[in-house]
Amino acid sequence: MSKMSDTIMRHGKAQRIALTLNGRERSGHCEPRELLSDFIRHELGATGTHVGCEHGVCGACTVQVDGVAARSCLMLAVQADGRHIDTVEGLAPDQTLGDLQQAFQRHHALQCGFCTAGILMSCADYLRRVPDPSEEQVREMLSGHICRCTGYTPIVAAVLDVAARRRAEASTEEVEHA
Numbered sequence: 001m002s003k004m005s006d007t008i009m010r011h012g013k014a015q016r017i018a019l020t021l022n023g024r025e026r027s028g029h030c031e032p033r034e035l036l037s038d039f040i041r042h043e044l045g046a047t048g049t050h051v052g053c054e055h056g057v058c059g060a061c062t063v064q065v066d067g068v069a070a071r072s073c074l075m076l077a078v079q080a081d082g083r084h085i086d087t088v089e090g091l092a093p094d095q096t097l098g099d100l101q102q103a104f105q106r107h108h109a110l111q112c113g114f115c116t117a118g119i120l121m122s123c124a125d126y127l128r129r130v131p132d133p134s135e136e137q138v139r140e141m142l143s144g145h146i147c148r149c150t151g152y153t154p155i156v157a158a159v160l161d162v163a164a165r166r167r168a169e170a171s172t173e174e175v176e177h178a
C-alpha cells in the first residue's frame with residue numbers, strides 16, 4: 001500500500017494531491033473515493049470534460065493520463081497524484097482550435113457537443129499511435145464512445161481528414177529538409 005493510501009485509510013478524509021493538468025502544475029483536495037472526473041471539474045475547474053454514465057460506457061469523460069486515453073470516471077482522483085493529465089482544454093491552450101478541432105468544425109462532427117471532448121481526447125491519442133488509419137479502424141476506435149446526435153459519419157470523416165493533412169504536412173517537411 002502506498003504512503004498516501006495508508007494515510008487515507010487511517011484518516012478517511014480529504015487529501016491533497018498534485019498533478020500536471022495540461023502542462024501546468026495543479027493541486028487540490030479530494031475525498032478518498034472521489035472520481036478523477038469530479039476532481040477535474042469541481043476542484044480544478046476544468047469543466048470541458050463531461051460526465052455522462054459514470055460507469056465507463058459512454059466515453060464522455062475521456063481524458064489522457066500520461067498521454068494515454070482513459071475514462072476519468074473509472075479512476076480515483078488519488079490515483080492521478082503525480083501524473084500528467086490532459087483534457088480538452090489542452091487542445092486549444094491559447095484559445096486557438098487545434099487541427100483536430102478544426103477538422104471537427106469543417107465536417108460538422110458535433111451537434112450538442114456533449115460527447116465531443118471525450119472523443120477528441122481519444123482521437124488525439126489514437127492518431128499519435130496510428131497516423132494512417134482506415135475508416136474501419138477509426139470506426140472501431142470510436143466504438144468506445146456514444147454519440148446520440150451525429151450518426152458518427154462526420155466524426156469519421158474529420159478524423160480521416162486530419163490524419164491525411166498531418167501526413168501531407170510531414171512529407172512536405174521531409175522534402176524541405178532533404
Ligand code: FES
Pocket residue numbers: 050051052053054055056057058059060061062071072073074
Ligand atoms: S462518464 Fe465516464 S464513460 Fe461515461
Ligand code: FES
Pocket residue numbers: 109110111112113114115116146147148149150
Ligand atoms: S454531438 Fe451530441 S452526443 Fe455527440
